[in-house]
Amino acid sequence: MLVDGKWMENWQPVQAKDKDGRFVRQQSSFRNWITEDGSAGPTGDAGFKAEAGRYHLYVALICPWASRTLMARKLKKLDDVISVDVVEPVLTEQGWKFGDFPGAGRDRLNGVTFMHEIYTHADPHYTGRATVPVLFDKQRNTIVNNESADIVRMLNSSFGAFAGESLDLYPADLASQIDALNEHIYHTLNNGVYKAGFASSQQAYEEACIAVFKTLDELENRLGSDGPFLFGECLTESDIRLFVTLVRFDAAYHGLFKCNLRRIADYPRLSDYMKRILAIDGIAATVNMQHIKAGYYSIKALNPNGIVPLGPA
Ligand SMILES: N[C@@H](CCC(=O)N[C@@H](CS)C(=O)NCC(=O)O)C(=O)O
Structure with a gap:
């Protein structure tokens, strides 16, 4: 630093x-x-x-x-x-x-x-x-x-005049609900996987790992009733925040960060949701599995020999 x-x-x-x-x-x-x-x-x-x-x-x-x-x-x-x-x-x-x-x-x-x-x-x-x-x-x-x-x-x-797409990721009528869900997803999932991965005590790890899966279970249920996105038809910044963690999960967090009670592949609705977002024009170009695997498995404190696993298939 x-x-x-x-x-x-x-x-x-x-x-x-x-x-x-x-x-x-x-x-x-x-x-x-x-x-x-x-x-x-x-x-x-x-x-x-x-x-x-x-x-x-x-x-x-x-x-x-x-x-x-x-x-x-x-x-x-x-x-x-x-x-x-x-x-x-x-x-x-x-x-x-x-x-x-x-x-x-x-x-x-x-x-x-x-x-x-x-x-x-x-x-x-x-x-x-x-x-x-x-x-x-x-x-x-x-x-x-x-x-x-x-x-x-x-x-x-702020880029209304220049944006090629009028989609609103933070509509005023959903703002407080988006803020609340973002907060929950941040603490238990986005940052939650890091809390599990970088924990330096068993208690801190277990606390974080349990919270990760509790939130994944909740979101799996939520998508069943509300889908296709977290707030129904409208894709919001909460979906962006969830997607970036889901798409890294099986390749990095499941193994390296020891978040291994289940994989995203074991959650049918979350898997479909992830694929639905990945299919949106331009999104696949923001995801690079080679970078994700090479990057996470290069964290020496967690993986001293830098061996990158072959999977997931
Ligand atoms: N609060 C920041 C966090 C960004 C962050 O932690 N980025 C990591 C990469 S995933 C980083 O650059 N780490 C380098 C370091 O910690 O030295 C944000 O959400 O923009």
Whole structure:
């Protein structure tokens, strides 16, 4: 990680934990918002007006949080409005790296080698992990926001004039229900699998793993009565958040993160739901199983020899 703008030597991707061995995720620190007129959003400063060609996304295809933003960009048909660069899937001693792994690429915007250089470019004294996604402003030459939940929301609401698709991922009449479901899915599933995988006590692991499957069971039932999506006919940001975890589950979380009471393949409705979303125009392009497997199984703290399993078939 970066400390006062300097990359720490011998960095290992070991995550922070509390006194009982529970995984603790870092809070995102760049929280400005792109808005239609450039006024300030719910957090951060004003000055980031929605414009075609002005903003750039940095993502990793292994990363569920970054993949949320890629999905929102696809669903809103913003491909020609917001450019993207993809890092390699394997975390190096210096964090995310741009390069030639198939499906990844060079940093075409700033020409750096490591993601942490984008952070110090924006803030020479930055302290924290150099995470993806990052939404970068080419005009002001800085990071707008590095929190996927914010980025999904602003791609949905601020690019009305440029979006090729009018689909509303956060309709006003569902907002409070979406917020509540998002919160539940985040704690027990999106971040829940990480809590299980990075737990450093048996109790923390079991607590997280049980919560993961309780939520999967609930959602399997919910889809039976409400489908095709979590809120019926209307696909929302809750579906994006659920999908990115489901699509990684059998390949990474089931084995590496020890979430192995059941697979998604064992849940008929969740499996159909996942395939239904995967079939939406452009979504399959945001999912790269080679990146997902290579990336997760390269986490040395969990898999010291870096062996990547052959399955699932
Ligand atoms: N709050 C962030 C979390 C992003 C995040 O944790 N990204 C991971 C990849 S899945 C990362 O970049 N990790 C690098 C690190 O921890 O150093 C978001 O949702 O945007």
